[in-house]
Amino acid sequence: MPSHPARATADTAAHPSPLSGASERPVLEVDGIWKKFGDHDVLVDVSLSVRRGQTVCILGPSGSGKSTLLRCVNWLERPDHGHIYLSGQRIGFRQKSELPMSQAELAPIRARIGMVFQHFNLWPHLTVLGNLIEAPIFVQRRPREEVIAEAEALLEKIDLREKRDVYPARLSGGQKQRVAIARALAMRPSVLLFDEATSALDPELMGEVLVVMEELAKDGMTMVVVTHEMGFARDAADEIVFLDRGRVVEVSPPDKFFDVPKTERARQFLQRYGSSLRTGLRDVRASEARQ
Numbered sequence: 001m002p003s004h005p006a007r008a009t010a011d012t013a014a015h016p017s018p019l020s021g022a023s024e025r026p027v028l029e030v031d032g033i034w035k036k037f038g039d040h041d042v043l044v045d046v047s048l049s050v051r052r053g054q055t056v057c058i059l060g061p062s063g064s065g066k067s068t069l070l071r072c073v074n075w076l077e078r079p080d081h082g083h084i085y086l087s088g089q090r091i092g093f094r095q096k097s098e099l100p101m102s103q104a105e106l107a108p109i110r111a112r113i114g115m116v117f118q119h120f121n122l123w124p125h126l127t128v129l130g131n132l133i134e135a136p137i138f139v140q141r142r143p144r145e146e147v148i149a150e151a152e153a154l155l156e157k158i159d160l161r162e163k164r165d166v167y168p169a170r171l172s173g174g175q176k177q178r179v180a181i182a183r184a185l186a187m188r189p190s191v192l193l194f195d196e197a198t199s200a201l202d203p204e205l206m207g208e209v210l211v212v213m214e215e216l217a218k219d220g221m222t223m224v225v226v227t228h229e230m231g232f233a234r235d236a237a238d239e240i241v242f243l244d245r246g247r248v249v250e251v252s253p254p255d256k257f258f259d260v261p262k263t264e265r266a267r268q269f270l271q272r273y274g275s276s277l278r279t280g281l282r283d284v285r286a287s288e289a290r291q
């Protein structure tokens with residue numbers, strides 16, 4: 001696979017220091033966020049941090065607050081308390097005055113946070129290439145030629161170069177989701193958030209999307225992935241964050257989380273969902289190798 005054309009991200013630009021790794025401020029910091037809907041505490045003092053190049057998988061039962069957490073990260077949902085920082089810049093509030101940011105102030109920050117949802121939401125009236133280049137040209141106002149060249153490299157990367165001029169209605173679900181990932185990457189995001197990106201797909205199409213996600217993780221993209229695909233989480237995550245009833249119950253490397261979970265809640269969760277470990281990426285790879 002060619003190297004990631006979106007690697008020189010805005011985030012890299014925000015860190016001119018040659019130092020990297022532990023000494024660098026995380027790309028994403030969620031610091032003690034709380035969110036209530038009515039009387040319901042949906043997120044309770046949730047903190048996590050994601051360093052450059054890390055893949056963090058958020059696991060947890062249905063209703064535990066995973067989607068709400070991702071929506072808070074890009075300020076689609078406003079937390080009641082707590083802070084969120086992207087490459088050290090606080091999201092939602094102006095740096096000094098503590099006044100809320102306007103939509104116009106939020107827009108360039110949101111543009112650095114790529115989101116891939118369960119439903120692809122490609123623009124039906126634009127070709128695959130059109131979907132990839134629209135926002136970089138018209139929102140980021142980058143040069144058209146450069147954007148097209150980068151979009152073509154991304155299509156190569158997701159193995160869909162031949163679909164460049166096709167409309168989304170002519171793509172399979174797995175292909176649409178791969179285009180949605182490429183479209184997010186075309187914005188050169190600092191971090192990519194995935195919310196159950198494969199759960200609307202038939203099992204046979206899921207694998208091709210998970211493989212693209214795993215390649216991105218290996219390539220050093222910074223990612224936060226909400227998934228029920230335990231095989232993917234085990235193979236691709238640097239860290240597992242386990243949420244239950246709005247609280248972070250466990251943060252562990254995947255081998256520890258899956259083999260020796262620290263909490264009873266995590267053990268119960270794994271008994272319920274752990275069976276999908278057997279249909280993880282290793283199986284996709286093994287079946288590809290057999291073909």
Ligand SMILES: Nc1ncnc2c1ncn2[C@@H]1O[C@H](COP(=O)(O)OP(=O)(O)OP(=O)(O)O)[C@@H](O)[C@H]1O
Pocket residue numbers: 037042060061062063064065066067068069
């Ligand atoms: N806009 C909203 N208004 C009221 N309650 C909401 C809203 N959004 C989410 N909730 C509630 O917050 C809780 C957490 O929802 P969320 O969608 O974040 O869970 P989840 O972990 O993503 O679940 P799933 O695995 O089913 O996607 C749920 O009880 C849900 O009903």
Ligand SMILES: [Mg+2]
Pocket residue numbers: 066067068195
């Ligand atoms: Mg959800």
